[in-house]
Amino acid sequence: MHLSAGGAAQPLKLRLALPTVPHAGLLHLAAALGYFHDQGIDASLMREIHGKAALAELLQGRADLAVVADVPVVIELLKGVPLNIVASVANAPTELAVLGRTDRGIHGPRDLIGKRIGVSLGTSGEYFLWAFLVRNRMAPDAPQFVDLPPAKLIGALRDGDVDAIAAWQPVRHQAELDFGNAIVSLPAPDAYAQRFVLVGRREYVQAHAQDLSRLIRALLDAEVYVRAAPARAKSMLAGLFKLNPEILDPSWRDMTLEVEQQQAQLVTLEDVAAWAMARGYAPRQPMPNFLSYLDLDPLLAVNPERVTVVR
Amino acid sequence: MKISSKARWAAATMLGTMVLIAISIAWADAQVRAAVEQRRHSVEIVGALNNMRMVTFEYLLNRRERARLQEQAAWHRLEDLLATAVPFDEVAASTLASLRRQGEASHRLFGEVDAANAGAAGDGIQRRFEALLSSRILTEQQDSLVKAEQLIDDAGARIDATQRRVVQVTALGLLLMAILTAAAAWLFLRDVLGPIARLELATREVAAGNWSFGLNVDSADELGDMARHFNAMTRALRDSFGRLVVSNRELVTLNKELESFSYSVSHDLRSPLRSMDGFSLALLEDYGDRLDEEARDSLQRIRGASQRMGRLIDELLGLARVTRAELRLQSVDISAIAREIAEGLAKAQPERRVRWEIEDGIVVMGDRELLAIALQNLLDNAWKFTSKVPEAVIQVGTRQEDGKPACFVSDNGAGFDMAYAARLFGAFQRLHHESDFPGTGVGLAIVQRVMRRHGWSLGARGAPGQGATFYFQPTEQDDERREQDHPAG
Numbered sequence A: 001m002h003l004s005a006g007g008a009a010q011p012l013k014l015r016l017a018l019p020t021v022p023h024a025g026l027l028h029l030a031a032a033l034g035y036f037h038d039q040g041i042d043a044s045l046m047r048e049i050h051g052k053a054a055l056a057e058l059l060q061g062r063a064d065l066a067v068v069a070d071v072p073v074v075i076e077l078l079k080g081v082p083l084n085i086v087a088s089v090a091n092a093p094t095e096l097a098v099l100g101r102t103d104r105g106i107h108g109p110r111d112l113i114g115k116r117i118g119v120s121l122g123t124s125g126e127y128f129l130w131a132f133l134v135r136n137r138m139a140p141d142a143p144q145f146v147d148l149p150p151a152k153l154i155g156a157l158r159d160g161d162v163d164a165i166a167a168w169q170p171v172r173h174q175a176e177l178d179f180g181n182a183i184v185s186l187p188a189p190d191a192y193a194q195r196f197v198l199v200g201r202r203e204y205v206q207a208h209a210q211d212l213s214r215l216i217r218a219l220l221d222a223e224v225y226v227r228a229a230p231a232r233a234k235s236m237l238a239g240l241f242k243l244n245p246e247i248l249d250p251s252w253r254d255m256t257l258e259v260e261q262q263q264a265q266l267v268t269l270e271d272v273a274a275w276a277m278a279r280g281y282a283p284r285q286p287m288p289n290f291l292s293y294l295d296l297d298p299l300l301a302v303n304p305e306r307v308t309v310v311r
Numbered sequence B: 001m002k003i004s005s006k007a008r009w010a011a012a013t014m015l016g017t018m019v020l021i022a023i024s025i026a027w028a029d030a031q032v033r034a035a036v037e038q039r040r041h042s043v044e045i046v047g048a049l050n051n052m053r054m055v056t057f058e059y060l061l062n063r064r065e066r067a068r069l070q071e072q073a074a075w076h077r078l079e080d081l082l083a084t085a086v087p088f089d090e091v092a093a094s095t096l097a098s099l100r101r102q103g104e105a106s107h108r109l110f111g112e113v114d115a116a117n118a119g120a121a122g123d124g125i126q127r128r129f130e131a132l133l134s135s136r137i138l139t140e141q142q143d144s145l146v147k148a149e150q151l152i153d154d155a156g157a158r159i160d161a162t163q164r165r166v167v168q169v170t171a172l173g174l175l176l177m178a179i180l181t182a183a184a185a186w187l188f189l190r191d192v193l194g195p196i197a198r199l200e201l202a203t204r205e206v207a208a209g210n211w212s213f214g215l216n217v218d219s220a221d222e223l224g225d226m227a228r229h230f231n232a233m234t235r236a237l238r239d240s241f242g243r244l245v246v247s248n249r250e251l252v253t254l255n256k257e258l259e260s261f262s263y264s265v266s267h268d269l270r271s272p273l274r275s276m277d278g279f280s281l282a283l284l285e286d287y288g289d290r291l292d293e294e295a296r297d298s299l300q301r302i303r304g305a306s307q308r309m310g311r312l313i314d315e316l317l318g319l320a321r322v323t324r325a326e327l328r329l330q331s332v333d334i335s336a337i338a339r340e341i342a343e344g345l346a347k348a349q350p351e352r353r354v355r356w357e358i359e360d361g362i363v364v365m366g367d368r369e370l371l372a373i374a375l376q377n378l379l380d381n382a383w384k385f386t387s388k389v390p391e392a393v394i395q396v397g398t399r400q401e402d403g404k405p406a407c408f409v410s411d412n413g414a415g416f417d418m419a420y421a422a423r424l425f426g427a428f429q430r431l432h433h434e435s436d437f438p439g440t441g442v443g444l445a446i447v448q449r450v451m452r453r454h455g456w457s458l459g460a461r462g463a464p465g466q467g468a469t470f471y472f473q474p475t476e477q478d479d480e481r482r483e484q485d486h487p488a489g
Helices: A022-032 A051-059 A070-078 A124-135 A150-159 A171-182 A202-207 A209-228 A230-241 A245-254 A263-279 A297-302 B003-062 B065-083 B090-118 B124-207 B222-290 B293-324 B334-348 B368-385 B418-423 B443-454
Strands: A012-019 A041-048 A065-069 A083-092 A097-101 A116-119 A144-147 A164-167 A183-187 A194-201 B329-333 B354-358 B363-367 B392-401 B404-411 B457-462 B468-473
Touching (some): A012 A209, A022 A083, A022 A230, A041 A051, A051 A070, A083 A209, A124 A164, A124 A263, A124 B124, A194 A263, A263 B124, B003 B065, B124 B222, B329 B368, B334 B392, B363 B443, B368 B443
Parallel strands (some): A116 A164, B354 B392
Antiparallel strands (some): A097 A164, B392 B404, B457 B468
8 A cells, every 4th residue: 555665665646636726826736747756656646626625535534635715624533534634735724815996985894883794614615704703893793794715705696685795715816906996905914814724534544654754855845846836836836727827826925844843723713713613613512622632643743844833 | 298387287286285274274273262152151141041940949949139139130141241242153043042032021020920929918829920030930930041051052063063073174185195295106107217227238238339228108297308419429420439449340440450451561571671780790790801991881881770770679569469459357466577677687687786676466457468568568668767767766657647547667777758648558659768778668559458458447646857757547446448349440
């Protein structure tokens, strides 16, 4: 199944479910640049439209590992699905924002009270909106949430079905381009630092600790590549996603591709869990110990300085 | 390329390498100083961050005014540290900028919590708000601490990396110097010692008489020039020697003819001289009573003159014999020969009182017969020239002359004027009147000829009325210097 120390055995076959978003860029690049192969990993990529779809592949057993934002992972963990987070591969603290139509009187956070806000419920977008309201000392039910799929957010805002939307990149950037001064962008970097994590089923992760260290090594190589040649890395990703490189610019600007396991992540996971239980996305229960869902060993084995989780 | 040019090139390269190493060490020193400064400054930042976290936590827990004021002080201290210009590298400077942003965020969030606390209603929204911000503050501060500690680690890594680089540069420099030294040694062996060895062999060959030996050094350097000059010199010597050989052959032939002529003349003259003496004696014996006094005196004068001429011819024959005799080297006891001669002289004139001081054990390598002749002449002279001294002393011994061992014969007799020393060893040369000291003037010429045959030097010192000293300096090493090999005899 996996390589021996001498490297003479069969390469590890790994099925990776990855969203075609730059947040999973390290894995896409490691595959494209041959870093997985260098580490004796035969990776087959399952490209999904977004993180939740990638997580679904994992849950259905069609993938060994998936890259997804932290919110869906927390919801699944609260439902009792045995998942382990191998590493965080991207963080984007300034990517999400609330975009409000100024003609509806929205100029600042508190103007959202009583307004209709379009958001994709059950996603990191909704959690951001919830944290945004808390950060601005507003009750979660102060505005009215309107459930919209990501693709319909801009249309609803344009048509006036909603007064504001909570959106990620590149939807946020597209809206800012389309509406110009007609909307106001309200970010909240202190409210929610969105992370994309590499996650797998617990039994799989625990059974492949050494293999996952090699995977981590490949991701760190990709990280070095991104740091050394960011423009080339972005172009390569755009090519893989069959997109114009400029479309990736907003996301690329607002995020950092880094392999890490941070203490701050535990706080976020707990905050998300509190939100998920409050919103009914998961059954109410005592706050779980998320430390047990972090698999620190693969990263500790390769680069312990990247692990700041108190242990 | 000339050897001097190669030496200059090697010295310049060696010097360049040393300068490179020196620059490397100076660079490393600057790097280490900067890294040490980064580490010191980072430790101070970690301390300030710890303080800030402590008082922040205290405030969030108990809302004490003291903790709030301390947070202000800790932030100002941290702000100063983060604003201080230190020699950070690019990565560290980026981390420092990040720390500055996080510190500002943390302090700003603390201010919001503080402000919210002042007008807090204590409802659920407020609690959620404070919990959110508190978590954010704590995670920001923890992240800042991790980054600050990373700065310390980076400084250590910079020091390690610098030391490794210095070791590498030094090792490379030493390797380069070792290669240069080896190359210089190889070039020295090839271009200097090799040609010198060939030159030394050539000089030995030439010294041994191999005039045709050619030196094969075709390099364009100084030694090549020297070899070419050497070859030119041997060619010139070879030509000169060839001419000398021809001249010597002619000289030998002439010499032999001259010796033969001298011998014949001397030998042939003896017969008429004997007749003159014999007939003069016969006249005196048979007709002496019939001759007057003047006639008898004339006959006596004829006899005296013919006998003296006979002695002269004997001396000349002796000189010729010394020249012609074959040299047979053996150990010769000079002391024993001198004593034997002294006894003979004492017996011949027992009435004379002479003190002999002959050193024991004077032994030299030479021709016994010729050395005996030389000593006989020297001691005859000493005996003769001390004849008018009441307390005559004749010495035979050894001493140092001009830093070399010498045998000497000295006396306290009539001596001679050093101004005429150059004439001493010429045949028939006399420095005293015959009426004072009879003799032919050939003795010292014979002595000199014997010494020359041996290749030894002969010298003399003296002063009128204060005696004379004759010394010769035997040499053992250079038989080829002896006159027997000299074609001119």
